[in-house]
Amino acid sequence: MEVWMLLPALVGLLWAGVLLAFAAPLAARWREPVLKHPVLIIESDDWGAGAVAQATALRRLAALLQGVRDAQGRSAVMTLGVVLEVPDGARIAASGCAEYHALTLADVRFDGVRQAMLEGMQAGVFAPQLHGQCHYWPAAVMAAAQTDGMVRGWLAAAEPAATEDLPSHLQSRWVDAARLPSRALPAAAVQAAVADEAQAYQAMFGEAPQVAVATTFVWDDVVEAAWRAAGVEVIITPGRRATCRDATGKPACVDAAMLNGERSGAGQIYLVRDVYFEPALGHAAQRLAQGLRQRTRQGRACLVETHRFNFLRAAEASFAALDTALHQALQASPDLRFMTPLQLAQAIGARDPGWVESRxxxxxxxxxxxxxxxxxxxxxxxxxxxxxxxxxxxxxx
Ligand SMILES: [Zn+2]
Structure with a gap:
């Protein structure tokens, strides 16, 4: 036998070796459900207690979303990652920054914001999800304020504070980042806080939170189990789970990576949000259609992250960019479907043949x-x- 006749067998062996070396990530991507249709979900965090100007922005967003419909006649959907509390600056200042006091979304001054959220939910364009009682761990921010004048000023401000202005590491709710690297919070404190905020969420929206997204994407097993006990069935992730802030303040201690449809230890379905569209940071409208095209090729839904600051700070340009981006996406993918993360997770979890490919x-x-x-x-x-x-x-x- 000639040597060259062995070549196909050698190549086959080589390829088998490569496939074997990457068996785990290859198998995980084979198990990940493949969607039959392009799906687009706009995910927007940080809404709720805070600037009253949110009411106008939310009404405008609701009108914009209602003007964009998929082939089924369904209007575009935006999730609202809801924050239920900000500091009560006046009362904190009166205590000389010794005591923490909160202004909750239930406060009369936020009537307009709350109303705009509820109207958008009724119109089917907003889907609320739990972001957190507050966008920080109060004791950590109070501790940081003892040595950081900027944090002290932020806590004691007369107007409802913008959580976006806090140092990034202090925006993580589920770690104690008063000092870096961060430390884990006592499990009992996390469990109590999650139970309380789920109750506040239910009082606000009439139902328990079913979808949760951790502030700054820092959370852990304890949080997931507490979410589960509170009724949360779906967790929005960036595809990996950071559980701490490192010495420089960056999210770190990544202990898990996840694909769409994988389950948390507590049994929730993970979804991956990994297309970033922040017009105020200069992201062009095309980003959305590009992200959608790539996710569609991969048989995945396109979950797009766009924070509220876009619609409060560079508002005109951001509204225009979102409108253009949604229309471009529809034009590029006429079969596009709008749906909520909960609907998507339920379709994936049930392997719904209307949504999940089996061929x-x-x-x-x-x-x-x-x-x-x-x-x-x-x-x-x-x-x-x-x-x-x-x-x-x-x-x-
Ligand atoms: Zn946030």
Whole structure:
């Protein structure tokens, strides 16, 4: 037998070795459900207790979203990551910054904001989700204020504070970041806080929170279990879970990575939000259609992160960019569907045949399109020649 006749067998062995070396991430991407339709969800955090100017912004957003409809006639949906409390600056100042006092979303001064949220929910364009009672851990902010004049000024401000102005590490609710690196909070304190805020959320919106998104995406197992006890069934993630703030204040201690449809230890369904559209930071409208196209190739929903600051600070340009982006997305993907994260998670969890693909070829194509994101896999696939058959199936570039 000639040596060259062994070549196909050797190549086959090489490819099998590559596939084996990356077995875990490859298998996870095979298990991840493949959606039959393009899905777009706009996710917007930080709304609630705070600037009263939010009322106008929310009404304008609701009108904008109602003006954009998918082929089924469903209007665009924006989630509202809700914050239920800000500091009561006047009372904190009166105590000489020795005591924490809160202004909750139930306060009469936030009537307009609350009303605008509820109207948008009734119109089917807003879907609230739990972001937190406050966008910080009060004891941590109070402790930081003892040595940080800026934090003290923020806590004691006369107008309802903008949580976006706090140092980033103090915006994490589920760690004690008064000093860095952060420390874990006592489990009992987390459990009590989650139970309380779920109750406040229910009083505000008439139902327990079913979807939660941790402030600054820092949370852990204790938080997930407490969310579960409070009724939370879906967790919005950036695809990884940071559980602390490091010595420089950055989110760190990443202890888990997740794909859409995977379950938390407490049993919730994870969804991944990883397209960033912040017009106030200069993101162009095309970003949304591009993100949607790529997620659709991967058989995934496109969850887009856009914070409230866009619609309060560079408002005119942001409203225009969102409107343009939604219309561009519809034009680029006429089969596009709008839905809420809860509906998406339920469809994925039930493997609903109306939403989740079961045919082999579309699943294989979506799987191939997901492989580029696996660290080092693309390079190894290229070097080994495995990229060629994968590319033929529509994947690795
Ligand atoms: Zn936030």
């Amino acid at each position: 082999m070829l579309p699943r294989l194509r979506a799987w191939c399109a997901r492989l580029d994101e696996i660290p080092r896999f693309r390079r190894v696939a290229r070097l080994s020649g495995l990229a060629l058959p994968l590319r033929l199936l529509g994947g690795v570039s």
